[in-house]
Structure formats: structure tokens, C-alpha cells
Amino acid sequence: MTMRFGEIIFRRTVFVTLASLMTVACAATTVNAAGAAKSADAIRVTMLGTGTPYPSAERFEAAILVEAGGKRLLFDCGRGAVIRLSQAGVKASEIDAVFLTHLHSDHVVGLPDLWLTGWFLGRPDALELFGPSGTKSMATHLAEAFAGDIAAREAAPENLPSAGVEITAKDIEEGIAYDEGGVRVTAFLVDHGNVKPAFGYRVDYGGHAVVISGDTNFSENLIHFARGADCVMHAAWSVGATNPTPPAQRTIASAEDAGRVFAAVRPKLAVVYHYEDAAGIERAVRTEYAGPLVVAKDLLVIDVGKEVTWHARTESGGSATHAK
Numbered sequence: 459m460t461m462r463f464g465e466i467i468f469r470r471t472v473f474v475t476l477a478s479l480m481t482v483a484c485a486a487t488t489v490n491a492a493g494a495a496k497s498a499d500a501i502r503v504t505m506l507g508t509g510t511p512y513p514s515a516e517r518f519e520a521a522i523l524v525e526a527g528g529k530r531l532l533f534d535c536g537r538g539a540v541i542r543l544s545q546a547g548v549k550a551s552e553i554d555a556v557f558l559t560h561l562h563s564d565h566v567v568g569l570p571d572l573w574l575t576g577w578f579l580g581r582p583d584a585l586e587l588f589g590p591s592g593t594k595s596m597a598t599h600l601a602e603a604f605a606g607d608i609a610a611r612e613a614a615p616e617n618l619p620s621a622g623v624e625i626t627a628k629d630i631e632e633g634i635a636y637d638e639g640g641v642r643v644t645a646f647l648v649d650h651g652n653v654k655p656a657f658g659y660r661v662d663y664g665g666h667a668v669v670i671s672g673d674t675n676f677s678e679n680l681i682h683f684a685r686g687a688d689c690v691m692h693a694a695w696s697v698g699a700t701n702p703t704p705p706a707q708r709t710i711a712s713a714e715d716a717g718r719v720f721a722a723v724r725p726k727l728a729v730v731y732h733y734e735d736a737a738g739i740e741r742a743v744r745t746e747y748a749g750p751l752v753v754a755k756d757l758l759v760i761d762v763g764k765e766v767t768w769h770a771r772t773e774s775g776g777s778a779t780h781a782k
């Protein structure tokens with residue numbers, strides 16, 4: 459394998475292996491997470507949840523934090539997102555906007571927690587929420603479902619501000635969904651079978667861009683919108699996992715298909731997430747793609763600036779950084 463990909467690819471593969479299996483005692487340079495390469499024009503991505511609906515204490519459901527230009531944007535809000543945010547040093551109250559790729563429960567079930575805990579922790583005004591058709595309706599019904607909690611906390615002795623428990627929800631279509639402070643979020647349609655519409659997102663800031671696939675099969679539209687992106691994060695079906703659905707009827711890309719997307723876009727860093735079982739994923743992606751690749755675990759941090767670096771947060775806040 460080493461000889462087949464050549465020395466550069468071998469080195470990248472080492473990085474991949476380190477990032478995939480990273481422990482605190484990694485041989486690479488150890489730095490404090492806060493001291494990792496960050497510049498004014500950088501985008502920081504934190505993979506909060508890299509798992510699937512199958513319960514796992516190690517890898518939570520889909521949620522990705524993107525920080526750029528002083529904004530903290532959350533893409534999907536699956537189970538445990540608030541816990542992972544806290545581990546990443548971000549309060550639920552500090553999220554500026556939430557973007558949903560689609561309304562499958564493993565992408566939204568953490569939303570009541572983010573919304574209400576964010577209010578409890580001091581968000582003074584409405585939570586901004588963007589997503590496909592049905593998002594606004596869901597927000598309305600969340601307010602009904604939690605009316606008891608809301609009424610109790612608005613009253614003495616807590617007296618939480620009513621404005622902070624509002625949700626400004628918007629059903630969006632393909633196109634620019636958000637453009638504030640130089641941070642632009644573009645939604646694009648992907649193919650998630652019978653879940654329509656389902657979006658992927660592109661975030662542009664300071665001449666850099668990151669792309670989140672959401673749940674999708676191989677998508678030419680994703681490749682179109684991802685053109686020139688520094689980092690592409692793509693969902694992939696687990697190679698080794700049991701799946702009773704025939705491949706032709708599946709609605710999430712195989713790892714090989716994710717590799718085909720990476721090969722077409724050629725980002726500075728390709729990231730696989732939303733998989734149940736890591737076994738064989740890297741090998742499957744490598745059948746189609748030879749560039750920089752990380753099979754993400756929860757709390758993987760990616761800094762996108764002049765160069766792309768990534769490191770795993772650890773319980774102690776330390777990290778090991780790898781440059782592209």
C-alpha cells in the first residue's frame with residue numbers, strides 16, 4: 459500500500475491513521491487547542507457528532523460547529539450536540555444560527571436541548587433556525603410541546619426573558635441562506651432518497667470554504683457547489699455494518715461514492731462522517747481518492763486558513779495538530 463501511493467500519500471496516510479486513531483500520546487507536536495493555527499480569515503470546524511441513529515457514547519448523532527468571522531453556526535443538531543458543544547468550550551447560548559440539512563430525527567433531536575438550554579444559559583434573543591420545508595412547523599410545535607417549561611421559567615423566580623425563547627425559523631430553498639459579517643452560507647439540494655428536500659451546505663468566509671454534505675447519495679449537485687472548497691465533509695455508509703437495505707435502495711453514499719466526490723472536488727482535506735462502523739471506511743474511500751483524508755471522530759477540530767490543519771480535542775484540552 460505504501461509503495462502504491464508513493465511517499466507523499468504514505469505520509470498523508472500516516473496522518474489519517476493518526477487522526478483516526480488519535481490518542482493524547484500521539485507522536486506529533488502537542489499543542490493547546492486554543493493555540494492551534496487560527497488567523498482572522500480562518501474557518502474552524504468542530505465535528506461534534508459523527509455517528510448515526512444507533513446509540514453510541516463515543517460518537518453522537520450529526521452536528522457540526524462552524525466558527526468564522528465571530529459567528530458560531532451549527533449544522534444539524536443530533537443527539538448530544540449540547541454536550542459536545544460544552545466539551546468544545548461553547549455554550550448553547552452562544553450559537554448564532556442553526557442550519558438543518560433535513561428533518562430525520564438523528565439530525566434534529568438535539569434541537570429542543572440547544573434551544574431551551576441556550577435560553578437557560580442566557581441567550582437574550584431568538585434562536586435563528588434555517589432548514590427545509592417543515593422546519594418552521596417543527597419550531598412552532600416545539601413551542602407548544604414545551605409550553606409548560608417556558609411558562610415556568612418566564613415566571614418568578616427565574617424570570618427568563620421571553621425574547622430568548624423565541625425561534626426565528628425559516629423554510630429555505632436552494633441558494634444563499636445566510637450572509638452576515640462576511641460569512642455566507644449556501645444551501646444546495648442533495649439526494650437523500652424519499653427525504654425531499656434535503657440540503658448540503660457550503661460556508662464561505664475570507665476566501666475559504668467548507669462544505670457539509672448532509673445525508674446524500676453520490677450527488678453531482680454537491681460536486682458543483684463544492685467546487686474550490688478547502689474542506690469537504692461527506693457522509694458515508696459503513697463498510698462493515700449490517701444493512702438490510704439493498705445497495706441500490708440506500709439513501710446515503712457508500713464510502714467509495716464519497717471517495718468519488720472527493721476525487722472530483724479535490725479539497726485540501728476530505729472528511730468522512732455519519733458512519734456507524736469505522737472498519738474498512740478508509741480503505742473503501744481510498745479505492746477512489748488518494749488525497750488528504752480523515753475519518754472523523756467526535757470533537758475533531760479542523761482549521762481552514764492558508765493551510766488546513768486538524769487535531770483531536772482531548773479531555774484535558776490538549777491536542778495533536780497535523781498540517782496538510
Ligand SMILES: [Zn+2]
Nearest residue numbers: 560562650673
Ligand atoms: Zn437522513
